[in-house]
Each structure stands twice: as structure tokens, then as C-alpha cells.
Amino acid sequence: MQNIYDVTIIGGGPAGLYSAFYSGLRGLKTKLIESQQELGGKVLLYPEKLIWDVGGHPPVLGGQFVKQLIEQAKTFEPTILTNTKVDFIERHDDLFIIRTSKGEQHHSKTILLAIGGGIISPQKLTLEGAEKYEMTNLHYTVQSYQRFVDKEIIISGGGNAAIDWAVELSPIAKNVTVVYRSEQLSAHEATIEEAIKAGVQIECNTTITKLTANTEKTAIQFVTCENSQTQQSYTRQIDEVIVSHGYNRESSVEFDEAIALSKKDDYYFEGKATGETVHPGIFAAGDILTFEGKVNLLIGTFQDAANAVNSIKTYLEPSAYRYGMVSSHNDLFKEKNRSIIEKQLVKASK
Known part of the structure; x- marks a missing residue:
């Protein structure tokens, strides 16, 4: 026994x-x-x-x-x-x-x-090939702020965690952009106001539609986003991608x-x-x-x-x-x- x-x-x-x-x-x-x-x-x-x-x-x-x-x-x-x-x-x-x-x-x-x-377990970004960047610059949690110093960051998500991270990273990053698929963010109003005051760029009705790798194919270099209301899309260079879609x-x-x-x-x-x-x-x-x-x-x-x-x-x-x-x-x-x-x-x- x-x-x-x-x-x-x-x-x-x-x-x-x-x-x-x-x-x-x-x-x-x-x-x-x-x-x-x-x-x-x-x-x-x-x-x-x-x-x-x-x-x-x-x-x-x-x-x-x-x-x-x-x-x-x-x-x-x-x-x-x-x-x-x-x-x-x-x-x-x-x-x-x-x-x-x-x-x-x-x-x-x-x-x-x-x-x-x-x-x-985090809800993953449902884009083809996204998983191969999880070892480099695609993140589902923020383990160390030091990594994001002076970086161009895009955060996908509109809940409390996403906006909290945007607020925390904005003082040390070069730029922080939040994209969210819905008309309004779902985070607490006070946190959203704090993010706006911190200079976080917020784009609603917007989703990431494509990830483009660097020449070595090891990390994401460009992110393509599309606005569901205007049907317009754009591509921008990025250093770090954070996904906060819940669990x-x-x-x-x-x-x-x-x-x-x-x-x-x-x-x-x-x-x-x-x-x-x-x-x-x-x-x-x-x-x-x-x-x-x-x-x-x-x-x-x-x-x-x-x-x-x-x-x-x-x-x-x-x-x-x-x-x-x-x-x-x-x-x-x-x-x-x-x-x-x-x-x-x-x-x-x-």
C-alpha cells in the first residue's frame, strides 16, 4: 500500500x-x-x-x-x-x-x-505559422520588461491584461500600439484613460491579419493589420508582438x-x-x-x-x-x- x-x-x-x-x-x-x-x-x-x-x-x-x-x-x-x-x-x-x-x-x-x-493556456494567434515565432518575438505573457526597452510594440487584445501591459511598457518602449477587434475596449475605464494619457495608440475594429518574417526567418519584422469597418489595411515594422486574447x-x-x-x-x-x-x-x-x-x-x-x-x-x-x-x-x-x-x-x- x-x-x-x-x-x-x-x-x-x-x-x-x-x-x-x-x-x-x-x-x-x-x-x-x-x-x-x-x-x-x-x-x-x-x-x-x-x-x-x-x-x-x-x-x-x-x-x-x-x-x-x-x-x-x-x-x-x-x-x-x-x-x-x-x-x-x-x-x-x-x-x-x-x-x-x-x-x-x-x-x-x-x-x-x-x-x-x-x-x-493562452488563446493563440490563429495565423498560419505564428507558432514558430513564439521562441523569438511573439509573446503571450510578459516575463521581463527589460526585453521591451526602446522597442516598437504591438499588442493584440482589449481586456485588462492587454491594457495593463500597454500602460506598463509605454514608459520604456519606443512606441506601443493596441489593436482590438471590437468597437470598444473591454478593459476598465480607468485603465484605458491611463493608457491614453501614457500615449498608447489604440486602434479598435482592427485585427492582425499577417505576420512577415525577417530575412533570417527567425522573428517577426512586419505586421499587417486590417480595419473591419473601413476594410483598409496597413503594414508596419515591429520589434515585439504581444497577444492577449484571454485564456x-x-x-x-x-x-x-x-x-x-x-x-x-x-x-x-x-x-x-x-x-x-x-x-x-x-x-x-x-x-x-x-x-x-x-x-x-x-x-x-x-x-x-x-x-x-x-x-x-x-x-x-x-x-x-x-x-x-x-x-x-x-x-x-x-x-x-x-x-x-x-x-x-x-x-x-x-
């Missing part, structure tokens, strides 16, 4: 990572399974965007925030599997059997779903028919603020969980995670205290606190 875990967390975004930390805090034997090669979830899509809305935390770049979440998640040494897609979960007596796309089986007393919006979403988990979970909008699991779903032993945290009073922010995600883990603890051990002891009084942190303080004292004495 395989190792049996107290809780298996499905999903390695902020909800899953904080759940892994908190379940260790509650003394639970923990496994985390993530379908992608890297931990971090959707925050990985915006590594150079500043996150402002985490209580008591100064603004931090998304990439740095993910590193800190991962470091925190590993505090109590959970088992972490990446690049492992969960296909199916079934229940046998008091255990859940988790089957993956690799043909593996994992056994757990409880499940904590932290799959957010599911496995997401395809795929649920990463299917369940045995004996596991009936209530859903909202055919995707999100309905439950309680305590992290409980309608099926005993299955809990949820983060975007995947919906309940009255839900806070769809990072601060809400962390509260979801703590509540779900506390519910798991009392589910497995009914006599256990409902809440985890705060870190300032928790014996688990005494040795760690001592080590950190000693390092700070040594550093201060130099």
Missing part, C-alpha cells in the same frame, strides 16, 4: 501553497500536486507586475511573491509533485484514490481542491459518480466559508470555491486556505482545537525563530 497522506492538495497556486504551509502548521501529513512544471498558478503570468493588496506586505513583484509563497509552503516539508495532472478522484471506504495522467495512484484521507480557474480553461479534476459536488456556473464548487464542500472529506480554497461573502482577492485566498485546513484537522481529529495556534505562541516556530534572530544579530554585528 502506498503512503497515505492526511491531506492531498490539488493545485500549486497561492491557495494551494498557503494550504501546504498551514496544513504543516496543523501537523498534517501533506502532499501537493500541481499540473504545471512550476508552482505559482496565475501569478506566474505577471512576474513583473506589482502586487499591492496583501495586508501588511509592501508592494512586491509577482515573481518575487511566488518565490516567497513557495519558500513558505516548504516550511514543514510537504511532498510536492509538479508536472503531474490529476485526472480522476474516487473514494474507496475512508480513502480517496487520486489517479494522474502518468498512471500513478495517490492515497489520501482528505482532498483539498485549490485548482483556481483550472489549467489555463482557455480546462478543469484538471474529474470525480467518480459517487462523489457529487454542487457547482455554480458549471465550474466553481459551492461550499462554506469553512472550506467544506457538500461531499465529506473534500474541501476547497481559493477561486474554485464559492460561498456567500466570498472575497476574490489574495487576502481572501489565504483565509480560505486556513479555514479549509482547520476544517480538515477537525474532520480527521474531532477533538482537535478548531484553529491553529498563532505563530507568536506556537512551539513549532521556536527553533525557527531562534535561528532567524541569531542570523540577524550576526548580520547586524558585521
Whole structure:
């Protein structure tokens, strides 16, 4: 029989990572399974965007925030599997059997779903041969602003992400143009106003119709666009192309028919603020969980995670205290606190 875990967390975004930390805090034997090669979830899509809305935390770049979440998640040494897609979960007596796309089986007393919006992949530019430029200057996310310094940039898309990128890049780029297929942008009005003030050129009713390579055939050198209203097209030289057409979403988990979970909008699991779903032993945290009073922010995600883990603890051990002891009084942190303080004292004495 395989190792049996107290809780298996499905999903390695902020909800899953904080759940892994908190379940260790509650003394639970923990496994985390993530379908992608890297931990971090959707925050990985915006590594150079500043996150402002985490209580008591100064603004931090998304990439740095993910590193800190991962470091925190590993505090109590959970088992972490990446690049492992969960296909199916079934229940046998008091255990859940988790089957993956690799043909593996994992056994757990409880499940904590932290799959957010599911496995997401960017909607690609549907032009012949576009994929060959993804290794050079066709981008579906902005990993580093440095690459775009003094560049001629075109962004296809009119949502919040597209306009946010336009605003962020406009101070460092030579020029930023946004093309969008519809009459009006779908981004927040305040963000659009900010883009206009920043000098971003916005062309609605316009789509990219052709990509022309450089002489080496390695990168895009010219982009042809067409206005659907006037039927006029133009070709311009370009350095970088960013495509922000949204994301395809795929649920990463299917369940045995004996596991009936209530859903909202055919995707999100309905439950309680305590992290409980309608099926005993299955809990949820983060975007995947919906309940009255839900806070769809990072601060809400962390509260979801703590509540779900506390519910798991009392589910497995009914006599256990409902809440985890705060870190300032928790014996688990005494040795760690001592080590950190000693390092700070040594550093201060130099």
C-alpha cells in the first residue's frame, strides 16, 4: 500500500501553497500536486507586475511573491509533485484514490481542491505559422520588461491584461500600439484613460491579419493589420508582438459518480466559508470555491486556505482545537525563530 497522506492538495497556486504551509502548521501529513512544471498558478503570468493588496506586505513583484509563497509552503516539508495532472478522484471506504495522467495512484484521507480557474493556456494567434515565432518575438505573457526597452510594440487584445501591459511598457518602449477587434475596449475605464494619457495608440475594429518574417526567418519584422469597418489595411515594422486574447480553461479534476459536488456556473464548487464542500472529506480554497461573502482577492485566498485546513484537522481529529495556534505562541516556530534572530544579530554585528 502506498503512503497515505492526511491531506492531498490539488493545485500549486497561492491557495494551494498557503494550504501546504498551514496544513504543516496543523501537523498534517501533506502532499501537493500541481499540473504545471512550476508552482505559482496565475501569478506566474505577471512576474513583473506589482502586487499591492496583501495586508501588511509592501508592494512586491509577482515573481518575487511566488518565490516567497513557495519558500513558505516548504516550511514543514510537504511532498510536492509538479508536472503531474490529476485526472480522476474516487473514494474507496475512508480513502480517496487520486489517479494522474502518468498512471500513478495517490492515497489520501482528505482532498483539498485549490485548482483556481483550472489549467489555463493562452488563446493563440490563429495565423498560419505564428507558432514558430513564439521562441523569438511573439509573446503571450510578459516575463521581463527589460526585453521591451526602446522597442516598437504591438499588442493584440482589449481586456485588462492587454491594457495593463500597454500602460506598463509605454514608459520604456519606443512606441506601443493596441489593436482590438471590437468597437470598444473591454478593459476598465480607468485603465484605458491611463493608457491614453501614457500615449498608447489604440486602434479598435482592427485585427492582425499577417505576420512577415525577417530575412533570417527567425522573428517577426512586419505586421499587417486590417480595419473591419473601413476594410483598409496597413503594414508596419515591429520589434515585439504581444497577444492577449484571454485564456482557455480546462478543469484538471474529474470525480467518480459517487462523489457529487454542487457547482455554480458549471465550474466553481459551492461550499462554506469553512472550506467544506457538500461531499465529506473534500474541501476547497481559493477561486474554485464559492460561498456567500466570498472575497476574490489574495487576502481572501489565504483565509480560505486556513479555514479549509482547520476544517480538515477537525474532520480527521474531532477533538482537535478548531484553529491553529498563532505563530507568536506556537512551539513549532521556536527553533525557527531562534535561528532567524541569531542570523540577524550576526548580520547586524558585521
